[in-house]
Structures are given as structure tokens and as C-alpha cells.
Amino acid sequence: DIQMTQSPSSLSASVGDTVTITCRASQGINYYLAWYQQRPGKVPKLLIYAASSLQSGVPSRFSGSGSGTDFTLTISSLQPEDFATYYCQNYDSDPFTFGGGTKVEIK
Amino acid sequence: EVQLVESGGGLVQPGGSLRLSCAASGFIFSSYAMSWVRQAPGKGLEWVSAISGTGRTTYHAHSVKGRFTISRDNSKNTLYLQMNSLRAEDTAVYYCGKGGVGYYGSRGSYTYYYHMDVWGKGTTVTVSS
Numbered sequence: 001d002i003q004m005t006q007s008p009s010s011l012s013a014s015v016g017d018t019v020t021i022t023c024r025a026s027q028g029i030n031y032y033l034a035w036y037q038q039r040p041g042k043v044p045k046l047l048i049y050a051a052s053s054l055q056s057g058v059p060s061r062f063s064g065s066g067s068g069t070d071f072t073l074t075i076s077s078l079q080p081e082d083f084a085t086y087y088c089q090n091y092d093s094d095p096f097t098f099g100g101g102t103k104v105e106i107k
Numbered sequence: 108e109v110q111l112v113e114s115g116g117g118l119v120q121p122g123g124s125l126r127l128s129c130a131a132s133g134f135i136f137s138s139y140a141m142s143w144v145r146q147a148p149g150k151g152l153e154w155v156s157a158i159s160g161t162g163r164t165t166y167h168a169h170s171v172k173g174r175f176t177i178s179r180d181n182s183k184n185t186l187y188l189q190m191n192s193l194r195a196e197d198t199a200v201y202y203c204g205k206g207g208v209g210y211y212g213s214r215g216s217y218t219y220y221y222h223m224d225v226w227g228k229g230t231t232v233t234v235s236s
Contacts, residue, residue, distance in 0.1 A: 001169070034222035036152070043226045044144075044152060049207055055224060087152050091221040094157075094166040096142070101151040 002026050002090050006099035012107040017078045021102045023071045023088035031067045032092035039084040047086075048073065078104075109133040109225045111203050116230030123193050123234070129186040129203030129227055137161070137181040140206030140219035143188050145199035146229075155201070156188060157221050160209070166221075171197075193234045200229040 003026040013019050023033065031051040038044040046055045048064035051071055061076045075082055083106050088099040115127040129141070142157040156177035157166045165177050176189040186203050204223030211217055 032220075032222075036223075038152070043202065043228055044223075045226070046222065046224045049220075049222050049224070085151075089152075089154070089222060095168050096154045096157060096166070096221050098144075098152045098154055 001095055002029060002093060002097060004088055004090055004097050004099040006086075006088055006102050008102060009100060010103040010105060012105045013078055014107045015078055015080060019075045019078055019082075019104060021073045021086055021088075021104075023066075023073070023099050025069045025071075025090055028068045029090045029092035032090065033064075033066065033071045034089045034091060035062075035064055035073045036087045036089065037082075037084045038087065039081075044087065075104075080106075109205065111205060111225060111227035113201065113203050113227045113230035116201065116232045118233045118235065119193055120236050121194060121234055124189070124191045125193065125232060127188040127190065127201055127203075127230060127232075129188075131184045131186065131205070134205065136179075136184040138209070140209070140221050141177075141179060141186045142204045142206065142221060142223055143177060143186075143201060144204060144223065144226075145197075145201045145232075147196070147199040150199075153199070157206075158186070159219050160206075160217070164219075190232070193232075195234050198232060198234050200231050202229045203227045 005024045033051045035048040036044040052064045085103045143155040174192045178187045205225040207220035209219045
């Protein structure tokens with residue numbers, strides 16, 4: 001089975017900072033990688049699909065890159081509403097596993 | 108407006124059964140894969156099950172294989188998750204999700220995508236005696 005490993009598991013940042021989260025797949029998943037944001041007490045929300053395609057309505061400060069096994073989510077100019085937990089998901093092959101999550105906290 | 112509404116959660120004893128439902132509206136239900144994802148209290152997201160738009164192909168996480176069954180009724184625009192032999196570790200909020208837009212390949216077969224571009228609000232399952 002494909003394992004998805006996110007790093008770091010948490011980070012502290014300030015409003016205006018640029019933040020990068022990485023996700024590594026234990027085997028190649030082409031570009032079938034999605035990123036989600038979950039604010040506290042809220043439903044997860046799709047940010048990025050196909051590794052780098054921005055979901056409709058998502059601010060352009062979010063961007064994704066990578067293919068194969070190594071992927072990144074970058075948040076430029078962090079806003080107060082971006083403090084949340086972020087998850088990656090493999091959807092190349094069953095099981096469609098999530099990474100463990102990265103919690104972005106206010107410094 | 109695309110909408111997913113889960114129901115069927117509740118308190119059940121270990122070893123018991125529940126059937127979750129997810130009513131879909133605002134899109135052509137049969138054209139999209141659907142999934143169930145759960146989140147235990149204070150934990151991360153765990154993918155549970157997925158099903159193709161036709162219902163002919165299903166997938167289940169190892170942790171639920173043999174106990175849970177995903178299905179769909181395209182005439183009712185409804186997704187289901189039958190959960191049997193429930194355990195305390197199945198306690199979680201269960202979300203249903205709509206898959207991404209698929210495509211027809213060069214040989215005429217249809218490819219479904221299993222990420223989730225729309226999520227329901229979730230239904231809570233508690234397994235406890």
C-alpha cells in the first residue's frame with residue numbers, strides 16, 4: 001500500500017509569511033495528489049487537485065507542485081484564515097490514503 | 108448548488124450495525140465517484156471507502172474490509188455505507204464526498220477520480236457499551 005508522509009506535522013508562522021508543506025508518497029503516484037484545508041471544527045475543503053491545479057474559488061496564494069513521490073503545498077502571504085490543518089491525499093491507486101496532516105499555527 | 112447530506116449516525120454497541128446514507132443534489136450523481144472519509148475525535152482524516160459512478164467498482168480501507176460495504180442507488184441519488192461488527196475504534200465523524208470530474212479515454216473507457224471536491228457536513232458514529 002502507498003503511504004503518505006507529511007512534514008512538518010506542525011509549524012508556527014506569522015501573517016504575511018510564506019509557508020511550505022511537503023508530502024511524500026512511498027511509491028510513485030504520478031500527479032494524482034490532492035491538498036485539503038480543515039479549519040478547527042469545520043469540514044475539510046479541497047484546495048489543490050492533480051498536484052498543482054487550483055480548485056475553483058480558492059485564493060491564488062495557494063499553490064501546489066510536484067509529481068511522482070514528492071509534492072509541496074505553498075501558501076504565500078499567510079492570512080489569518082489560513083491557520084488550519086492541511087492534508088494531502090493520494091488518489092492514484094487504492095487505498096486512497098491521506099497524509100497525517102500539518103497544523104499551521106499562529107506564531 | 109451541489110449538496111451532500113449525511114444521515115444515519117448514532118450510538119451503537121460494539122458488534123452492532125449501522126447504515127449511513129448520503130443524499131446528493133445539484134449534480135449528475137451517476138457521473139461521479141463517491142467516497143466516505145472519517146475522522147476520529149482529535150485525529151486526522153482517514154479514507155474509508157470509495158465507489159465508481161456506476162457502482163461496479165468499490166474500494167475499502169484495510170481497517171474496514173470485510174465489515175463495511177459501500178454502495179449507491181443512482182435512481183435515488185444516494186450513497187450508502189453499511190457498517191457491521193462495529194468496534195470502539197470506528198467512533199468518528201463520517202463524511203461523504205463527491206469525486207472530481209472524470210474523462211473518457213481513447214478506448215472509450217471512463218476514468219473516475221477519487222479525490223473529493225465537495226464534502227458533506229458529516230454524521231457522528233459512536234461505538235460504546
